[in-house]
Each structure stands twice: as structure tokens, then as C-alpha cells.
Amino acid sequence: MREVIHGVVRDEDGRRVEAARVFFASGPVPLPDVAALTAADGTFQLTAPVPGRYSLMCVLDDGRSETRSIEVIRGGGALVEFEMPADR
Numbered sequence: 001m002r003e004v005i006h007g008v009v010r011d012e013d014g015r016r017v018e019a020a021r022v023f024f025a026s027g028p029v030p031l032p033d034v035a036a037l038t039a040a041d042g043t044f045q046l047t048a049p050v051p052g053r054y055s056l057m058c059v060l061d062d063g064r065s066e067t068r069s070i071e072v073i074r075g076g077g078a079l080v081e082f083e084m085p086a087d088r
Helices: none
Strands: 003-010 021-026 035-037 043-048 054-059 063-071 078-083
Touching: 003 054, 003 063, 021 043, 035 043, 043 054, 054 078, 063 078
Parallel strands: 003 078
Antiparallel strands: 003 043, 021 035, 021 054, 054 063
16 A cells, blocks of 8 residues: 655745655655656645655755655655755
């Protein structure tokens, strides 16, 4: 059974970010090289193949990025929030 990871991406002012790329950086098993794009409301969804610890990365078009480590629980998926740093 695959587990769903739900999340949201916000900018440094708390506004939701559209079209940010979110993808698996690492996990307990080999992972496909795919990315989710955030919707207009900043939300995204990824499917984890198995429960366990994952590292997710979010990248904006201007190159800003953040990484979050999460624990995906069997039957419960996971929730992750990214707050992107200010422009460099």
C-alpha cells in the first residue's frame, strides 16, 4: 500500500507559492525521479512507496530551495510544510 504525503509551500511572508517543484531527495527504497508542482493554493501531493523516513526538497524557479525530513506512517501518510527563504 502506498502512502500519500500532503504538503504546502509558503514564501517568507507566509503566502502560498504556486508552481514550486517538490521531490524526493532520499528515502528507504529507490525512488522515481519525479516532482510534484504546487497548485495555485501552494499545495502538493506525492506518493511514498513504503512507510519510512524521507527527505523532500522544494525548489523555486529562482533557485531557492529547502529540504525537510519526514516520517511516513503506514495508513497515515505524512504532512509537510515548506517555508522558503527570502530572495538571496
